[in-house]
Amino acid sequence: MLELYNAIQSTCSQKVRMTLAEKGIDFVEHRLKLFKQDQLKPEYLKLNPNGVVPTLVHDGKPVIDSSVIMEYLDEVFPEKSLTPQKSHQRAEMRAWMRFFEEVPTSAVRYPSYNAAFVRHFSEMSQAEFTDVVTSKPLRDKFLGEMDKDKGFSSDKIEQAEKSIRKTVLRMETKLKDSPYLLGTDISLADICVLPPLIRMEDLGYANLWNDLPGFCAWLERMKLRPSFKKAFYAGSLLSEQYPDIRDRQKRSA
Numbered sequence: 001m002l003e004l005y006n007a008i009q010s011t012c013s014q015k016v017r018m019t020l021a022e023k024g025i026d027f028v029e030h031r032l033k034l035f036k037q038d039q040l041k042p043e044y045l046k047l048n049p050n051g052v053v054p055t056l057v058h059d060g061k062p063v064i065d066s067s068v069i070m071e072y073l074d075e076v077f078p079e080k081s082l083t084p085q086k087s088h089q090r091a092e093m094r095a096w097m098r099f100f101e102e103v104p105t106s107a108v109r110y111p112s113y114n115a116a117f118v119r120h121f122s123e124m125s126q127a128e129f130t131d132v133v134t135s136k137p138l139r140d141k142f143l144g145e146m147d148k149d150k151g152f153s154s155d156k157i158e159q160a161e162k163s164i165r166k167t168v169l170r171m172e173t174k175l176k177d178s179p180y181l182l183g184t185d186i187s188l189a190d191i192c193v194l195p196p197l198i199r200m201e202d203l204g205y206a207n208l209w210n211d212l213p214g215f216c217a218w219l220e221r222m223k224l225r226p227s228f229k230k231a232f233y234a235g236s237l238l239s240e241q242y243p244d245i246r247d248r249q250k251r252s253a
């Protein structure tokens with residue numbers, strides 16, 4: 001029995017949903033509302049002391065951290081493997097994943113907060129906001145750097161854009177001659193980076209890769225996989241909840 005505690009728009013949750021869909025694994029989904037702070041409720045913190053989504057519960061035991069969950073699922077359910085056979089290629093896949101966690105995954109938080117999430121904090125008093133910040137086991141430092149009315153500085157947004165550009169340029173070196181990052185087959189590495197890039201596209205940043213043909217073909221290929229529709233079901237994109245984001249998309253088109 002598999003249960004996934006996750007949030008519809010969360011990129012980390014989308015990585016796990018797409019892995020489950022690729023592998024054709026059934027699960028029970030629990031949707032948490034992050035701005036209602038469901039992730040900080042005592043019963044959830046018992047499963048995931050970091051107070052973030054996703055958490056997988058398999059036969060009553062929690063597994064936390066989205067990339068760890070992806071690898072766990074691929075190990076426990078080896079049919080339709082998403083990990084290459086050869087050790088060197090497995091290492092290459094994991095190296096991509098660590099790079100994606102460190103560079104694009106952390107970068108997308110800044111434009112996401114500025115375009116969508118900051119509005120949830122602007123009606124709070126500074127004291128209320130400080131309480132929210134200090135209640136976050138993992139993200140207190142990150143959120144504490146944000147101005148509750150204006151969001152993150154333009155410097156942070158520029159750095160985030162540079163990180164995404166660095167990511168797509170590195171991906172292009174592989175994707176110019178191969179359909180997926182590890183060759184002819186999709187792997188956990190492709191799935192790991194897709195949600196942050198879909199987020200950037202949704203926020204109107206496709207200009208960061210429009211000149212990269214291998215990358216653009218990969219993005220379309222990933223979107224055509226049946227697992228994409230299953231993982232990114234209605235409501236998964238920020239622009240669906242915050243329609244003003246579409247103006248930025250139009251400006252950058």
Ligand SMILES: N[C@@H](CCC(=O)N[C@@H](CS)C(=O)NCC(=O)O)C(=O)O
Pocket residue numbers: 010011012013034039051052053054064065066067136139
């Ligand atoms: N390293 C963790 C990070 C998870 C994470 O940051 N989740 C975000 C959503 S994508 C979250 O739950 N944020 C809630 C909050 O900031 O309070 C993972 O990959 O699972």
